[in-house]
Amino acid sequence: MDPYAALRYKEFNIFLLVRFAMVFAWSMQFIVIEWQVYSLTKDPLSLGIIGLMEVIPAVSMALFAGHIVDQREKRNLLVTCIAGFSVISLGLFLLSWPGLEDSWESKTILYSIYALVFLGGFVRSFLGPTIFSLIALIVPKKIYPNAATWSSSTWQLASVLGPALAGFSISWIGVHWSMCLIFGFSVLALIFLFQIPRKPILNPKIGEPVFQSLRDGLKFVFGNKAIFGALTLDMVAVLFGGAVALLPVYAQDILHVGSEGFGILRAAPAVGASITMLGSTRFPLHKKAGKKLLMAVFAFGICIIVFGLSELFWLSVIALFLSGAVDGVSMIIRQTILQLKTPDNMRGRVASVNSMFVGSSNELGAFESGLAAKLLGTVTAVVFGGCMTLLTAGTTAIVSPTFRRLDLQKDIDEHEKED
Template sequence: MAKTDPYAALRIKEFNIFLLLRFALVFGWSMQFIIIEWEVYRITKDPWAIGLIGLMEIIPAFTMALFAGHIVDQKEKRNLLAICIAAFSLISFGLFLLTWPEIVAEWSTKTILYSIYALVFFGGFLRSFFGPTIFSLVALIVPKKIYPNAATWSSSTWQVASVLGPAFAGFSIKWIGVHWALCIVFGLVIFSLMVLLFIKRKPILNPKIGEPVIESLKEGVRFVFKTKAILGAISLDMVAVLFGGAIALLAVYAQDILKVGAEGFGILRAAPAVGASITMLFTAYLPISKNAGKKLLGAIFGFGVCIIVFGFSTIFWVSVLALFFSGVTDGVSMVIRQTILQIKTPDHMRGRVSAVNSMFVGSSNELGAFESGLTAKLMGTVNAVIFGGTMTLLIVLTIGARNKTLRNLDLTKDLEEHDRD
């Protein structure tokens, strides 16, 4: 196998433009989600209200996912992404208006809360298109033989933006308030739309343009379920992240348990992404394709341990370290999963396969937020986090013992085949 070039994807101009676009978009999106979590808890003081944010996003994202994947495979990707970003700017501007005291001064708390939930719901609808469109666009920008490298840099960019977005959100709440922090989000979304214009339109590679929707959706689902490597990886990640959704309760920890305020909240929220970013940058130099299945199982097991430690901790720096290492393990999981998807998915099915993936993994974050909010309401915040981490460990052990295909997964041969293409 040829020596790995850690900068292979970065040598492509359009891919660098794509990374800038993705950074701005994820930075703004992660800022917005954190600011809304903070604001909703501030006005309600109820962890259940935070859980409902996840539920409001996951309902449309989950139910529209397969249909969105079909549309993505049928349409030109660059322009479709532009439409999605433009629609997202309307959500950001709406949230900006909802936190403007001069506008909502006479509104009841319930009216403001329901309006926020409505915009989050619309955001979930858009999210069902974002994932498949971005996944498909990357494959049209870089050649197949450097998909793994492109996946690493793309995921790393996502994580770096996820580091800085929440941290900046926490500090911006303190410095300029929720309202003007959301104005920054709106500006970032508009900037990402402008950057996208520097990427050329891409050809539509689907040989079945105009295929009936039902047949198209069935084909995508069948492909995922018959490709055991994809099914095993995304199923494991889904159930682990579902029960490890402690991140959704960080506003409660920051305000009521650790008592570290908005700045501490930003640091806590950024810690997992810092760990994941460092890990994924290392994987650009040290590929983790060999024994990928065992590494994936070990990484998610480690993630569960970190969540349990965080749940027990009442010391700020211990909590930050636990979240940091949860990001380290999550970074390994993300790179392996994205590499599997990019390598094993045919070009004409990328939208649908990514849509199924978003139903499994992407949706699990919001379902995890809902699960955390519900269990926090029923058994208390600390017990809810410990319960989630414990369930993650049990699920990993069960899947690892029963799924031999996943346990023995090795991507080395697949990468060698792509190198020869």
């Protein structure tokens, strides 16, 4: 297959610019918030609460968001999502005003940050399903795997640069002006998005009762072994392997590398994942996908254990880099499974379930890591998470031979015939 097939569509290139700007802004914002909150509290549990504040609305709204996405026009819905994020980032910019700490108590500022993160969870519940659905309206089915790879690569590239720049910008220009930069990127995403025209609604059941729609979506996901297996495996691995949530603790109190070292640590997994994803455009991962996904999750657990035990900065960076590289394999395979096996009229609902399983498990993983660090100690909490990830991969490989033998070549051949 042509490794640049999806890039030959102008609208897809614009879409990648939108996704890059949004993910860059969102990932940078999360890092700046983490740094600010830990600086205010010096409590690892406060980092977990950030994740909890986002995951509560994201999970509670996810299925309803999927129903709405399947019923509405996707381009304008994405405009609304990005506009909502812009308002939140503007609020965080105002909350980080240097003079505000003199007139407001630290607790008031902290709770206000949590409130805006909570609102961001509602925005995120719509953002993922909308982006997933829009891709299918921009490129033909036969190049879904290639489009998914480029989209995921763009996501990872932004996830590299966002955290890295966040660490350096905190050091160079401070939290306040870092938030201003984030707001600027969200506005840039809006400008790019208006270059994509509105898209048709492909759902033949417009006006379907909401609970019937939700029931159909859940029934499809739980009835499809490939989708359900991939989501479950990734959810548990991310839930217990959420070591990145504790990076401010490692940077400030264990490795003693400051904000710039924090930025490098935070960017290392995404650098590894980006290299994997760019390589996968020439070396596709769809053959023996199940076995490759299980091996990737197992390797991820080993990397997290090494990172947790390391007291050397360079070893920690390498461990995080390799964790990102194998996580990139997992992400590509999961996205390819979703794109190939999801009907057009159910993309919003399936992507919402995906966000509940995988996306929200990042925040739940952050909360689990923060709570475990509070109870067990930071290093013990990270090592425990890595061990649980190993156990998950090993158990899945043993109890699910069907998933272990999963191969996506047949699905790709069928889509090529349809086009």
